[in-house]
Ligand SMILES: *[C@@H]1O[C@H](CO)[C@@H](O)[C@H](O)[C@H]1NC(C)=O
């Protein structure tokens with residue numbers, strides 16, 4: 330109980346000052362040492378902030394986040410590392426085509442030596458050894474986006490100073506933004522078996538440890554970077570290629586050439602049947618789009634002798650301009 334009008338008046342004045350003080354914090358400008366012009370503008374609109382509850386939803390997948398959610402797109406932008414301004418730093422070789430079975434040379438041939446293109450490489454590893462995109466960056470003046478889930482490989486990738494956007498993340502197999510278990514196993518690493526919707530392919534013998542990787546829908550990542558056209562998409566993620574292809578927004582984003590790995594291992598043993606099955610499943614996805622035709626496998630059949638002995642399948646968009 331307040332005992333006098335004077336006390337009531339004091340409380341009212343106190344509250345008023347408090348409100349004014351808080352308002353001054355959330356509105357207008359505050360000088361902050363360390364910021365560019367010393368001024369940080371503070372918005373009162375809290376709906377624009379990514380809250381801890383949002384981050385929790387991005388990690389747990391609950392509640393499900395829409396692929397176009399603007400906070401999600403902002404969150405992704407916060408995670409993307411911009412292209413390096415430093416000269417490229419290679420540790421292994423100066424050879425231009427570092428791809429495993431000639432992917433770069435073949436795609437370059439299909440695209441007729443196209444310059445200034447944009448690539449996306451998912452399963453970018455260290456960005457050097459077996460890189461399918463490095464050739465285009467060095468020889469054709471392309472830029473692009475490198476996606477790698479393995480945190481160790483990703484640190485190694487950053488050390489290469491690639492002139493590409495990059496993100497330490499995995500692609501979602503079901504359009505859901507969520508953390509998923511990831512097996513760290515060098516180049517054989519991939520999303521953990523228990524979470525794989527696809528063939529029971531794994532590299533269990535080579536797994537050194539398991540971590541969690543933040544997965545985003547490919548559509549959200551491309552929206553966040555405002556990418557509408559991709560000249561070459563390399564998909565090599567040791568497992569969920571088919572599921573991820575099924576999430577691709579074919580109507581919103583055009584991709585001229587794809588290379589998709591289909592060679593499949595079960596319990597670290599190469600499986601001919603599973604490889605052929607995956608090749609067929611990939612084919613079904615591309616055929617269903619009505620936009621693509623197969624442009625062979627790599628290594629080419631003339632070298633490998635059988636579909637099951639090759640590694641990647643190449644698809645090219647029927648209506649692309651300036652191709653072979
Ligand atoms: C911030 O500092 C600058 C100069 O350092 C000054 O001109 C400006 O008025 C200050 N702004 C506020 C809101 O105090």
Ligand SMILES: *[C@@H]1O[C@H](CO)[C@@H](O)[C@H](O)[C@H]1NC(C)=O
Nearest residue numbers: 503504548575576577578579
């Ligand atoms: C994922 O989103 C794409 C559009 O980007 C849609 O075509 C596809 O059906 C969705 N898949 C699932 C599993 O929701």
